[in-house]
């Protein structure tokens with residue numbers, strides 16, 4: 001913690017893009033001017049997001065109290081610092097989105113009782129507060145780390161992970177025992193527009209992500225790590241490079257940063273290898289062999305997301321906190337999509353509904369900070385898409401956040417909840433499933449028939465619902481075929497919104513074919 005936290009004033013500027021850099025510079029100029037005028041000392045720090053998308057964010061801390069200002073421009077930042085420089089002991093709270101009292105030297109962003117306080121903050125600890133280029137060498141490496149990950153049953157997280165929702169250890173052993181020089185790929189490309197977990201970790205806690213990669217590399221005897229990052233994220237790349245320099249100073253590992261197009265399909269764990277190898281046409285590879293034995297330039301390759309690697313770092317650093325008997329021990333990051341878009345962290349034995357706050361789903365949520373059946377007692381019916389853009393549609397968020405529980409409920413695991421409330425200006429399940437199938441139709445790589453042709457036909461049939469034809473059995477067959485026989489997870493995932501809409505909202509599809517929208521949104 002900084003000295004200024006204890007005795008002076010600290011101004012943290014949270015950002016993950018170039019616009020935030022201008023805000024930081026404005027704050028620093030104002031602080032320098034205050035110092036020249038012999039005003040009170042004001043320390044300025046660049047940090048990543050604490051979990052919100054309302055950036056740039058300025059958090060002003062003085063004597064155990066922090067005022068949070070969201071979406072600040074350079075003039076706003078300079079004004080805040082000037083107010084502090086005037087010598088007034090009060091925090092500038094006018095216009096603040098939150099003012100939080102806390103212990104004098106916290107090690108995490110003071111979330112208070114606001115939306116970011118949902119769940120826990122183990123993996124996110126320090127996000128929005130600590131220097132994002134910090135790197136702490138893991139204390140457990142090599143075989144011991146592999147056995148820890150194996151004993152705990154740590155699973156992969158996110159659509160871009162080669163072991164999505166599966167235990168990691170088997171793949172690590174395959175890579176360790178395969179011929180060739182192993183390599184670890186940090187797949188930071190996850191371009192799911194509904195899930196921010198990977199980007200948040202890379203921008204706010206890249207040291208934790210890279211530490212997880214160091215653990216993985218040590219377990220398979222790899223000497224290099226390749227971090228694939230979105231090419232439109234220069235600030236994130238700069239922070240990861242800074243961490244890589246620190247890693248190189250204390251280990252024999254090299255961390256190379258490579259920029260790639262942040263395209264949803266390219267984030268598929270074999271497609272990202274095609275991108276790294278410079279291929280023009282990006283398609284998913286046929287498997288087996290899996291990347292662990294035949295990956296980047298034929299080398300044994302671990303492909304993991306930032307979410308997975310941060311979970312590995314936490315598991316190895318503090319294994320006692322994980323329940324080795326749990327099917328999916330630890331926590332999962334969940335982005336709540338909406339006006340208060342944010343990413344929170346839920347223990348995997350916690351109900352998804354805990355990510356929500358009062359009034360996000362009407363009356364019941366108001367009374368119970370997020371109940372189970374959405375809208376059961378609320379003023380309007382509500383539903384949600386859970387698990388990314390190809391998540392499942394449901395009215396019930398009383399499902400644990402673990403991968404087996406989510407999949408068992410037909411939901412996605414890519415870390416998001418997108419709530420919809422029916423009624424004018426709200427959502428209709430038929431519209432949502434149609435849009436998701438259109439994305440599948442437009443963004444699949446075209447390599448296999450079930451996904452390429454199935455998404456086209458399913459999208460056409462969903463459009464025909466509005467013309468009075470609901471081909472339910474044909475749609476069910478398409479969802480089943482895409483889900484079971486597609487070559488990669490894209491096709492299987494893309495079938496999920498349709499499959500859950502048929503199961504949960506079949507009446508809505510029938511009503512639309514009859515010229516009526518029960519949600520009051522469409523004009524069939």
Ligand code: SF4
Pocket residue numbers: 265283284444445446447448449451452486487488489490491492
């Ligand atoms: S499932 Fe879709 S994205 Fe995956 S290989 Fe087949 S066509 Fe390509």
